[in-house]
Amino acid sequence: MTAMKLDSEEEDILGGKLGPLPQQALQHQKAVGEFFGAADFVPVTQAHIMADTESLGEAGVRWLEGLAAIAEGQQQVRIPTITDPRGTDFAKAASLGQTQGMLDLERRAISAFTRLGVVMTDTCINYQTIQAPIRNEHVAFGDTGVVIYSNSVCGALSNFEGGPSALAAGLTGRTPRYGFHLAEHRRATLHVRVEFTPTSLNEWGALGAVIGRLAANYWAVPAIEGIVRTPKSDELKHFGAAMASFGSTALFHVVGLTPEAGKLSDVASAGLPQHRVERADIEAFQASYRADDGVDVVVFSAPQLSLYELRDLAAICRGRHFAVPLLAVTSPQVKPDSDRMGYTESIEEAGGTVLAGMCFYQSYAREIAEANGWKRLATNSAKLVNILGGYGYQPILASMEACVDAAVTGRLS
Amino acid sequence: MMANSRTFRARQAMGHTVRGRALVAHDGFSARYDLDRIAGTFSRPGHKLAGRSYVGKILVLDTAKGGVATAWMLHEMKSRGVVPLALVLNSVNPILAQGAALADLPMLAGFDEDITAAIPDGAEVELNPQMRTLLIVG
Numbered sequence: 001m002t003a004m005k006l007d008s009e010e011e012d013i014l015g016g017k018l019g020p021l022p023q024q025a026l027q028h029q030k031a032v033g034e035f036f037g038a039a040d041f042v043p044v045t046q047a048h049i050m051a052d053t054e055s056l057g058e059a060g061v062r063w064l065e066g067l068a069a070i071a072e073g074q075q076q077v078r079i080p081t082i083t084d085p086r087g088t089d090f091a092k093a094a095s096l097g098q099t100q101g102m103l104d105l106e107r108r109a110i111s112a113f114t115r116l117g118v119v120m121t122d123t124c125i126n127y128q129t130i131q132a133p134i135r136n137e138h139v140a141f142g143d144t145g146v147v148i149y150s151n152s153v154c155g156a157l158s159n160f161e162g163g164p165s166a167l168a169a170g171l172t173g174r175t176p177r178y179g180f181h182l183a184e185h186r187r188a189t190l191h192v193r194v195e196f197t198p199t200s201l202n203e204w205g206a207l208g209a210v211i212g213r214l215a216a217n218y219w220a221v222p223a224i225e226g227i228v229r230t231p232k233s234d235e236l237k238h239f240g241a242a243m244a245s246f247g248s249t250a251l252f253h254v255v256g257l258t259p260e261a262g263k264l265s266d267v268a269s270a271g272l273p274q275h276r277v278e279r280a281d282i283e284a285f286q287a288s289y290r291a292d293d294g295v296d297v298v299v300f301s302a303p304q305l306s307l308y309e310l311r312d313l314a315a316i317c318r319g320r321h322f323a324v325p326l327l328a329v330t331s332p333q334v335k336p337d338s339d340r341m342g343y344t345e346s347i348e349e350a351g352g353t354v355l356a357g358m359c360f361y362q363s364y365a366r367e368i369a370e371a372n373g374w375k376r377l378a379t380n381s382a383k384l385v386n387i388l389g390g391y392g393y394q395p396i397l398a399s400m401e402a403c404v405d406a407a408v409t410g411r412l413s
Numbered sequence: 414m415m416a417n418s419r420t421f422r423a424r425q426a427m428g429h430t431v432r433g434r435a436l437v438a439h440d441g442f443s444a445r446y447d448l449d450r451i452a453g454t455f456s457r458p459g460h461k462l463a464g465r466s467y468v469g470k471i472l473v474l475d476t477a478k479g480g481v482a483t484a485w486m487l488h489e490m491k492s493r494g495v496v497p498l499a500l501v502l503n504s505v506n507p508i509l510a511q512g513a514a515l516a517d518l519p520m521l522a523g524f525d526e527d528i529t530a531a532i533p534d535g536a537e538v539e540l541n542p543q544m545r546t547l548l549i550v551g
Contacts, residue, residue: 031514032507035427055445055485059492144480162484162511179507217476218506248441248478248506361445362482387479390446390457 004033004176005040013172019074021067025168032165033176042138042177047077047170048126049118050084050142051163052362053105060163061105064112067167076117081170082130083113084143085304085331085359086122092355097371102364118170122357123331124303127154128233130333135259138181140169144250145241145303145383151251153236155259157181160218160250179219180250186260188223188253188268190215196279197228200399201238201309204231205382206282208239212247214275223253223261223268230257234306241303242382289385289397293413295406297374298322301329301360302384307337309400310354314343316404322351325372326407332357352407360384365391378403378412419549421524421531423501426542427510428519432550433498436470437534438462439527442502442509443479444486453495471540472497473532477506484508487516499540501547503528521547 006014013022014030033041053061087106088098110120121130124143127150133139135155141147142161150156159179161169169175179185192211198204215222222243231239243249253261253268261267300313305328313328328347330338335356338344344354361384369375369392377388378396380403385395398412406412438461441447449456453468477483490496499519500509513520519542524531528547532538537551 028511028514031427032510035425035510035514036507037425050481051485052482055482055489057485057489057492059489060485063488142481159507160481162481162508164484164488164515165507165511217504219504245479248443248476250506387446389459390448392456 002037004030004038010041021070021074022171025171028164029168029172029176033178036176036178038176038178040177041174042181043174044138044140044169045079046131046133046139047079047081047161047166048084048141048143048146049081049163049166049170051109051113052085052087053102053109054087054362054364055163056109058105061109061112064109068112068115071116077170078173079170080119081117081167082119082121082126084124085362086357087363089355089358092353095353096363097368098364116167121332123333124359125237125306125331128306129331140166140175142166144244145237147250148240148244148252149237151180152240152253152258185219186251187221188272189220190222190275191268191272192222192224192275192277194224194226194277196277196282198235198282201234202286202380202382202397202399203282204235205238205242205380206285206397207277208242209246209382209386210277210281210285211252212243212245212249215243215247215249218248218250220247220249221251221253222249223255223264223272225255225264227254227257234309237303238381242386245383245386286397289395291394292376293411294376295324295378295396295410295412296376297324297372298326298403298407299360299377299379299384300381300400300403301327302381302387304359305330305334307334310334310338310343311341313400314346316401317347317350317352320350320404320408322407323410324407326352326404327355327360328352329355329358329360361387361391369393378406419531421528421547423521423545423547424523425505426521426545427513428499428517428542430539430541430543431471431499431519432537432539433469433471435473435532435534435536435538436462436465436467437473437529437532439475439529441476441478442472442474443477443483444490445482446479450486450490450495467497468495469498471499471501471538473501473529475529476502476504477509481508484512484515487512487518491516491518501528501540521545
């Protein structure tokens with residue numbers, strides 16, 4: 001194992017001259033960097049931390065509180081450091097069936113992060129709502145959907161940074177230079193010709209899922225051809241989030257669209273493995289989740305909804321009356337606009353609930369299923385159907401319109 | 414058995430030496446997607462280890478899957494003692510490395526052959542990160 005090359009500031013940090021907080025953070029980063037053979041560190045401009053308390057548990061929150069106690073009177077995060085969704089919307093926690101213990105743990109985590117100087121944005125769509133990274137910007141982002149969008153659509157450079165590593169990057173202002181910080185790892189490793197351009201968000205997610213399964217590895221990079229129109233941000237959001245979820249994929253190129261792939265040869269060498277994806281593959285993927293037509297709950301989440309998605313949802317909720325719960329989850333930045341534009345009112349008058357600052361699968365999904373008797377869950381998010389199987393749900397992937405219809409009748413037609 | 418004398422060398426390693434029983438499958442690994450972390454079992458329907466306990470086992474799997482939550486979850490699982498003894502994979506993503514580092518969980522990754530085909534399920538193995546070796550001992 002080759003030791004990483006350190007500059008003088010990094011030597012000082014490791015030697016404890018800047019205090020125990022950055023020292024501990026850099027030790028963690030060095031262990032990860034050396035595991036992957038990183039030659040050195042690279043400065044980063046932003047960090048984004050996934051840290052829902054279902055993942056942290058009591059142990060993780062205590063660990064954060066320990067760091068926060070050290071942070072008193074010391075330099076805290078040194079670059080803008082923001083958060084992924086929390087595990088609840090405090091205003092709606094009771095209706096979800098969450099317990100006081102869950103909320104107390106959330107409050108403790110928030111307090112610790114705040115004392116560390118972290119900005120509680122609570123969003124997984126920061127590239128739509130806070131500040132999108134620009135091409136060649138090195139960042140340390142958590143949430144796989146954020147990373148794949150930032151790498152692929154924005155042309156920024158990030159690995160998947162789990163919560164502890166993203167926080168470490170915030171505290172040191174750098175991250176180990178390996179993986180997608182290096183040009184050689186950003187070249188395509190497989191070529192995918194798409195014979196079908198989706199028209200709905202669930203189809204974009206399904207296409208991302210199918211390509212993710214073909215890639216099937218963090219280090220695989222698909223180069224995609226055949227998309228016949230320019231997708232919208234929300235479409236690429238679902239496409240990327242599903243690909244990252246099913247494939248652990250962190251970067252894709254769409255030839256002629258994404259910034260590094262003006263033409264195929266910019267990102268791909270000759271002789272790559274070739275794949276073809278057709279409409280039948282997308283239909284088969286969606287059908288594989290259709291075990292039962294009955295629906296206990298409808299969820300729009302993962303990723304959080306943009307203002308445009310809420311506008312579309314509100315339009316098809318107007319004048320409807322839901323027989324089963326319908327949850328729509330957005331970011332704290334979008335929610336006030338949704339309220340102001342009347343979208344929230346349209347959804348909630350029909351019997352739905354608009355939640356903010358959380359994500360469904362990060363909010364004790366197993367426990368709220370048991371509390372509410374939810375098993376058969378309809379959604380237009382391919383990422384969500386992938387995750388929830390392990391939580392005991394029977395998820396169904398369908399269009400936004402079909403999901404809203406199911407909320408009215410309790411059945412998917 | 415010839416397999417009992419074999420040593421496998423990894424390209425990537427972290428942690429301390431452990432010995433234990435291998436739980437093997439050619440399938441992926443994500444703490445959030447695949448596990449019932451309270452029961453200590455694989456819970457994802459369709460996972461090749463569905464229903465089996467991972468507690469105290471040396472997990473031998475193909476590749477890291479899914480999202481970033483594993484970076485926290487291994488630490489949380491270890492705090493309750495409902496955790497694998499170590500991780501061995503053909504390939505890992507940064508999240509598994511970050512999570513293993515936080516949880517101080519031994520891990521090996523990157524072999525010249527498919528490690529899930531080379532290690533019999535239930536074999537006694539020794540994992541030595543300093544030497545980057547995995548040894549079948551029984």
